[in-house]
Each structure stands twice: as structure tokens, then as C-alpha cells.
Amino acid sequence: MIPEQPKYKTADEVDFVIIGSGAAGGILAKELSGNGFRVVVLEQGPYLTEKDFVHDEIKVLNQDLLTNHPKLQPNTFRKTPDEKAKPQRALVYGRLVGGTSVHFTANFWRFHEIDFTEHTRFGPAAGAAMADWPITYADLEPYYTKVEWEIGVSGLAGASPFDPPRSKPYPMPPLPVKSGGVLFERAARKLGWHPFPAPMAILSQPRPGRSACINCGFCLGFGCEVGAKSSSLATAIRMAEKTGRCEIRPNSYVHRIELDSNGRATGAVYFDEKRNVQRQKAKAVIVSANGAETPRLLLLSSSKQFPNGLANSSGMVGKHLMLNSGAIATGVFEHPLNDYKGFSVSRVLHDFYELDPEKFGFRGGGGLDARFDITPIGFALGSLPPEAPRWGKAFKDVLSHNFPRTVEIFCHGTSLPVENNSFSLDPDLKDAWGLPALRMTYKDHPDDLKLCTWLSARATELLDAAGVQKMWAPPVQEQQFAVHLLGTCRMGNDPKTSIINSDHQTHDVKNLFLCDGSSLVTSGRGQPTMTIEALAFRAADRITALSKRGDLSA
Amino acid sequence: MKNTFTRREILSQGLAGMSAAWLSANWPAMLAAAGHARQAAKSAAPAKFEFFSPEQAAEVDAISARIIPTTDTPGAHEAGVVFFIDRALVTFAKANQKLYAEGLPVLRARVREMFPGTEKFSAATPEQQDQVLESLDEQSAAGRTRPFRRRPAAQSFFETIRVDTISGFLIDPDSDRRGNRDGVGWKVIGRDREHMFQPPFGFYDKDYPGWQPNPPAADKTKS
Numbered sequence: 001m002i003p004e005q006p007k008y009k010t011a012d013e014v015d016f017v018i019i020g021s022g023a024a025g026g027i028l029a030k031e032l033s034g035n036g037f038r039v040v041v042l043e044q045g046p047y048l049t050e051k052d053f054v055h056d057e058i059k060v061l062n063q064d065l066l067t068n069h070p071k072l073q074p075n076t077f078r079k080t081p082d083e084k085a086k087p088q089r090a091l092v093y094g095r096l097v098g099g100t101s102v103h104f105t106a107n108f109w110r111f112h113e114i115d116f117t118e119h120t121r122f123g124p125a126a127g128a129a130m131a132d133w134p135i136t137y138a139d140l141e142p143y144y145t146k147v148e149w150e151i152g153v154s155g156l157a158g159a160s161p162f163d164p165p166r167s168k169p170y171p172m173p174p175l176p177v178k179s180g181g182v183l184f185e186r187a188a189r190k191l192g193w194h195p196f197p198a199p200m201a202i203l204s205q206p207r208p209g210r211s212a213c214i215n216c217g218f219c220l221g222f223g224c225e226v227g228a229k230s231s232s233l234a235t236a237i238r239m240a241e242k243t244g245r246c247e248i249r250p251n252s253y254v255h256r257i258e259l260d261s262n263g264r265a266t267g268a269v270y271f272d273e274k275r276n277v278q279r280q281k282a283k284a285v286i287v288s289a290n291g292a293e294t295p296r297l298l299l300l301s302s303s304k305q306f307p308n309g310l311a312n313s314s315g316m317v318g319k320h321l322m323l324n325s326g327a328i329a330t331g332v333f334e335h336p337l338n339d340y341k342g343f344s345v346s347r348v349l350h351d352f353y354e355l356d357p358e359k360f361g362f363r364g365g366g367g368l369d370a371r372f373d374i375t376p377i378g379f380a381l382g383s384l385p386p387e388a389p390r391w392g393k394a395f396k397d398v399l400s401h402n403f404p405r406t407v408e409i410f411c412h413g414t415s416l417p418v419e420n421n422s423f424s425l426d427p428d429l430k431d432a433w434g435l436p437a438l439r440m441t442y443k444d445h446p447d448d449l450k451l452c453t454w455l456s457a458r459a460t461e462l463l464d465a466a467g468v469q470k471m472w473a474p475p476v477q478e479q480q481f482a483v484h485l486l487g488t489c490r491m492g493n494d495p496k497t498s499i500i501n502s503d504h505q506t507h508d509v510k511n512l513f514l515c516d517g518s519s520l521v522t523s524g525r526g527q528p529t530m531t532i533e534a535l536a537f538r539a540a541d542r543i544t545a546l547s548k549r550g551d552l553s554a
Numbered sequence: 555m556k557n558t559f560t561r562r563e564i565l566s567q568g569l570a571g572m573s574a575a576w577l578s579a580n581w582p583a584m585l586a587a588a589g590h591a592r593q594a595a596k597s598a599a600p601a602k603f604e605f606f607s608p609e610q611a612a613e614v615d616a617i618s619a620r621i622i623p624t625t626d627t628p629g630a631h632e633a634g635v636v637f638f639i640d641r642a643l644v645t646f647a648k649a650n651q652k653l654y655a656e657g658l659p660v661l662r663a664r665v666r667e668m669f670p671g672t673e674k675f676s677a678a679t680p681e682q683q684d685q686v687l688e689s690l691d692e693q694s695a696a697g698r699t700r701p702f703r704r705r706p707a708a709q710s711f712f713e714t715i716r717v718d719t720i721s722g723f724l725i726d727p728d729s730d731r732r733g734n735r736d737g738v739g740w741k742v743i744g745r746d747r748e749h750m751f752q753p754p755f756g757f758y759d760k761d762y763p764g765w766q767p768n769p770p771a772a773d774k775t776k777s
Contacts, residue, residue: 179758
């Protein structure tokens with residue numbers, strides 16, 4: 001059931017129009033409407049609620065119930081700018097109210113101090129456009145705490161000796177440990193490492209209107225039918241609606257931000273559900289459409305004033321795309337783990353978060369976790385050992401033996417910012433609305449591949465120490481598929497090399513703000529959503545202050 | 555069903571008015587009730603094909619029964635995979651109608667060619683059936699990827715029916731796709747039918763003594 005909310009007229013100039021209702025957009029909507037502003041959130045996807053969140057793998061995964069649809073929104077891919085991009089599904093994101101936070105795994109690591117200051121600490125890296133953030137971990141710390149308490153994160157403060165300082169413990173204890181987590185914890189300790197309970201944006205205790213996790217096992221890729229996953233849908237959007245000042249308008253596909261003759265944004269132009277063009281007027285525009293769609297919207301909004309794309313005087317819109325690097329090692333154990341029960345991850349380690357580049361010969365760092373995030377059909381089609389039979393009795397035997405006995409060690413790592421890695425507009429391919437499709441250009445920095453190869457060896461070392469009976473780890477390969485969409489409108493003090501300042505305000509347009517994965521200057525070590533949400537809380541404070549000072553008026 | 559709340563009805567109609575504690579305390583009962591009600595409704599449904607002729611259905615049933623054979627545990631036949639594929643072809647997999655319509659005669663021709671005198675796949679011995687399917691299986695194990703990251707392309711007739719059989723065997727039995735009848739597919743792979751679990755979950759967390767703090771790390775940077 002969709003809660004009551006105001007209905008603003010498109011000609012009614014609201015205080016803010018927010019484009020996108022995901023991790024960042026949801027929080028900005030909650031905070032700004034809570035601060036007394038009139039807000040319209042334009043979401044390109046539908047407004048689904050808990051009753052729509054089924055466990056049917058065909059409907060949810062194959063038919064893209066919750067995600068961007070490859071037929072309606074095709075895209076192209078190439079490795080380098082000198083290649084012609086070919087049509088190929090290259091990215092997935094949540095396309096519904098709540099965005100990707102509805103279907104994510106919900107790993108909620110904070111970034112560490114090093115993620116903000118790596119450039120100064122270690123200097124430039126060949127082939128990468130390293131930069132420090134214009135803010136530090138200390139600036140963001142109160143907002144990380146806000147995410148944990150207001151949105152709902154379970155975890156154990158102080159359990160990891162590598163954790164950055166925090167002002168408050170977690171609001172609720174960690175989720176229960178899974179068998180894969182126990183094996184991970186014992187093996188890691190044997191190796192002298194420091195495993196800890198995974199911080200997860202999933203409730204271990206009920207909150208008003210939301211159940212604690214019931215361990216159903218349909219988590220990654222699925223929406224939570226009991227509201228235990230702390231998506232924007234289950235949290236911030238609901239709180240925004242309660243203010244009575246925020247309208248969530250689904251099925252509204254924004255394709256242009258318009259400016260007046262003074263170079264100020266006047267609102268957003270979008271296709272409604274019937275593909276009629278509408279114009280929502282607003283005093284200020286905030287784009288939180290994700291690290292792919294935010295730069296695309298700016299590029300689609302080119303004009304006489306901004307021939308290369310809105311707010312793109314630097315030419316950097318869409319560049320420095322970072323996906324986070326990764327590797328997987330899979331293990332099969334003697335006894336049933338039944339890790340299909342519950343959320344995906346119960347134990348993590350951060351011993352390799354900061355690796356000395358002098359010693360290791362590559363930049364970056366990462367974390368390891370024990371996970372089972374695969375539902376039955378997906379497991380049968382993609383999670384058996386490479387040489388396993390694909391049908392017949394032998395297939396059935398290995399499938400039924402392995403399903404309850406399998407756990408994956410997932411390595412998460414940095415992606416270094418490379419200018420050529422980008423989202424841009426494809427010159428030929430169009431989407432179902434006739435708009436230029438997304439073109440992804442991506443080739444992992446050599447250090448990212450070295451890091452992942454090194455982390456993958458730690459994963460197999462860990463499985464070995466855990467007493468695994470069978471394991472395999474595919475060789476690390478260059479990525480061609482994006483889940484994390486980061487860095488494409490990076491934050492910085494210099495208008496020549498960045499798109500937004502530390503207030504998330506574009507350098508070029510005073511009343512245009514960007515806040516989502518595109519704002520990130522570095523990729524962290526693999527789990528960006530916590531930082532995206534902390535940035536959104538902070539951005540809301542900054543934008544409120546600017547607005548109250550009158551800085552957003554002409 | 556009338557007087558039984560399903561979990562979705564509870565969520566859609568009354569979530570806001572209910573205390574979270576009450577909700578949490580009552581989930582198990584509600585889920586069990588909802589599951590049973592759905593199952594009862596489903597068992598009563600007549601087995602009717604929407605796309606296949608009875609003859610085609612017999613062939614598809616026989617093929618699926620070699621992909622996931624009946625052994626000491628149920629296989630694709632017992633899971634009603636042919637009903638799943640039949641419904642798939644009039645719902646989400648309409649695009650594959652042609653593939654099946656054209657693939658079945660090709661399969662039949664292959665049977666006649668390899669085993670003269672045998673008129674159809676379902677009339678061949680299990681060993682002969684396996685040989686026919688092996689001759690159609692062009693894909694190697696290489697190139698398999700995790701489906702969430704990149705979906706395997708199902709193009710050939712054999713690969714399509716292989717993926718459809720596995721899907722029909724393992725689909726959520728409480729969905730309306732007619733597959734995984736009585737949850738037998740999940741039983742075979744060791745997945746409980748329920749959608750709500752309590753720890754301990756498996757063998758290794760059974761005797762977990764509880765969290766013990768880590769010793770401090772010597773240095774934050776590994777050197």
C-alpha cells in the first residue's frame with residue numbers, strides 16, 4: 001500500500017525536485033522534506049511495495065522486475081575509447097522506488113580514513129587520476145552514525161581492529177552467524193587475521209513497521225517482503241512521506257534539466273507513464289539517479305550554454321568510472337552449511353584494507369567475506385565447479401551434494417580512477433523512448449587486477465585453512481559488467497577536474513546538486529552504499545544551510 | 555483461504571497499524587498458514603496443457619526426465635517440469651515457442667536417424683535418449699558465469715530445454731509457475747520448503763561458542 005502524500009502540480013514551483021529515489025535520493029527527500037521544504041521525487045521505475053516482493057527467480061531476476069530492462073534500456077560496451085562500442089548488457093541497477101537499495105546485499109562498511117586521503121599519502125599512481133576528497137573521514141563520521149541509527153544497520157562496534165573511529169556503537173547487535181561465517185572466522189584466526197561480524201543494513205531486531213530479518217534466503221537481487229532490509233523504500237521514503245511535504249512520483253523518466261537565461265536550473269523534463277512529456281518546476285534540482293544515469297542526464301541536457309553537457313565545463317562528466325574490483329573462490333565442505341538460509345554475509349575481514357604499495361607493488365586494498373547470495377536456479381546454472389556435468393544423474397548428484405555445502409569467499413577491492421573509464425552517450429543506439437543509450441567504456445587498471453589476484457590467493461588460503469574438501473577460483477579477468485557505479489561526477493575543489501564541490505553543488509550551476517555514487521572520488525574497498533548514504537545526509541545539511549542563507553536564489 | 559491472512563495481505567492491508575513486536579512474534583504462524591493455503595489451492599488445479607499437444611508434452615517430459623532423472627529421489631518428471639515449460643511458453647517465454655515447435659521435430663528426426671525403427675524420443679531407452687541429447691549438447695562447461703552478474707545465453711534447443719528444466723525443477727514452489735511440484739526439487743537439493751528460518755542454520759554454527767574478541771592488530775598497514 002502506498003502511503004498518503006501530497007500531489008504537486010507540475011507548474012507549481014516546489015523547493016526541490018530530486019531525480020532518483022534510491023540510496024541517496026531517498027535520504028535527501030527525507031531530510032529536506034523534514035526540514036520544511038516542498039519536495040517532488042521523480043523516479044523512473046514503478047512504485048512497488050512489500051506485497052510485490054516474491055521469491056520467483058524468473059519474475060525477479062530473469063524478467064527484471066526490479067531492475068533496468070535490457071530491451072527497453074539497451075546499452076553498449078567497449079574497453080577503450082578507440083574501439084566502437086557493441087550492444088551488450090553492461091550494467092544493472094534498481095529501477096523502482098528505493099532504487100538499488102531494494103535489491104542489494106546490504107553490506108554496510110564505512111570507508112576508512114585512507115579512502116579520503118590516499119593521494120596525499122601515497123602520491124600519484126601511473127595511469128590513474130588519483131585525487132584526495134575535499135572532505136575527510138572525520139567530516140563524514142557523524143553522518144555514518146546517522147545512517148546506522150536512522151536507517152538501521154546491525155553490527156558490532158570495535159570488533160575489527162582496523163575500523164576507523166566512531167562516535168557511537170551500532171543501534172542493534174549483529175545478525176546471527178552462519179555456518180560459512182563460522183568456518184571463515186576459525187580459518188582466519190588460524191591464519192592470524194581478524195574476522196568480525198559483518199555490518200549489514202538488515203535489521204536484527206524489529207523496528208516500528210518493520211520485522212527483523214526472518215532469514216528467508218532470497219536477499220541479493222530480491223526485495224524484502226518483511227521490510228527487514230534497510231532499503232530507502234522501507235526507511236527514508238516512508239519517513240519522507242510522513243512529513244506531508246514530499247511527493248514520490250514513480251514512472252517519471254527524466255531526460256532533461258532545463259536552464260533559464262541566467263544559467264539557473266528551472267526544473268526537470270520527464271516522460272510520464274504514458275510517455276507524455278511533463279515539466280516539473282523547482283527552485284533547485286538534485287540529481288541522485290546513480291553513477292550511470294546521473295552523468296547521462298547531464299550529457300542529455302546539453303544546451304547553448306553547455307554544449308558538452310550540463311555542468312560539464314570541465315569535460316569530466318561521466319569519467320573516472322569505478323566498479324570495484326573483485327574475485328571469488330568457492331568451497332565445498334564435508335557437512336551441510338545450509339548457508340542458503342538467511343542474509344548473504346555474516347563474517348568479514350579487513351586485514352588487507354591498507355596494503356603498502358611499496359611492498360606489494362600495486363595500489364589499493366580490499367576485504368574478504370564469506371557469503372552465499374545465490375538462489376536455487378542461479379546456483380544450479382552457475383555455481384557448480386567448472387568441470388561438473390551439466391545434466392543427467394551426475395549433475396543431479398553434484399547439485400544436491402553441493403547446494404547445502406557451498407560457501408563463497410568474495411574478495412572486494414579498489415578500482416583506481418582512470419579517466420578513460422566512463423559512461424557516455426552512444427552515438428547510434430537509442431532506448432525505447434528514443435534517447436541515446438548509455439555507452440560504457442571500461443578497462444581495469446593493471447593494479448586492480450594485481451590486487452584481485454593477490455586477494456584471490458588469500459581466499460583460497462582461507463578455504464584451505466578451513467578444511468575445505470573442494471575449491472576452485474576462476475582467474476581474475478577484466479570486468480565488463482557494472483553493479484557499483486562510482487566516480488562519474490566526482491567531488492573536488494577544482495572546477496577544472498571535478499563536477500561538484502564539497503556541498504554537492506555543481507561548479508557550473510548554482511542551484512543544481514548531484515549526490516549518489518557518481519560523487520565518490522575513490523572507490524573504497526568494495527561496499528559503497530553506506531558512504532553514498534552518509535554523503536546524502538551530509539548533503540542535505542549543506543543544501544539546507546545554503547538554501548536558508550538564500551544562496552540558491554537568483 | 556477466506557479467513558486466512560496471507561503474509562502479503564497482512565503487509566498490504568495492515569502493516570502500519572500493527573506493532574512490530576506482534577508482527578515479529580507471529581510471522582512463523584502466518585507464513586505456515588499462508589503456505590499451506592496456497593498449496594491446497596494448487597493441488598486442486600487440473601493438469602491441462604496450454605501450449606503443448608499431448609504428444610509434444612510426452613516428448614518434453616521424457617527429455618526433462620533425462621536432464622534431471624528420477625533416481626532414488628524425484629526428478630524433473632515428479633516435479634512437473636513439463637507443466638512449467640508449457641506455462642512458460644504462453645507467458646514469460648513466448649519468444650521460445652518457435653524454438654520448441656521446430657526443435658521437437660529435429661529431435662525426432664535425430665532419434666530416427668540414430669536408432670532406426672524408434673519413432674519418437676519418449677519411446678527410446680534411457681541410454682539411447684542420453685546419446686541423442688549428447689549429440690545435441692553443443693555447449694561446454696566453459697564460460698559459465700554467475701547469473702546475477704551475467705546471464706548465460708540460452709540459444710540452442712538443447713540449452714533452452716536444459717535451462718528450462720532446471721528452472722522448472724527449482725523455481726519457488728509457491729509461485730504460480732506450475733514447477734517444482736510439492737517442492738520436490740528443493741527437497742532433492744536439500745533446501746527446506748519454508749521461507750523463514752532460525753539459527754542454528756547448519757552443521758558448523760551448531761556449536762558456535764559466541765563471539766570472542768580479536769587480539770589487537772599490530773599495525774594497520776600490512777607490511
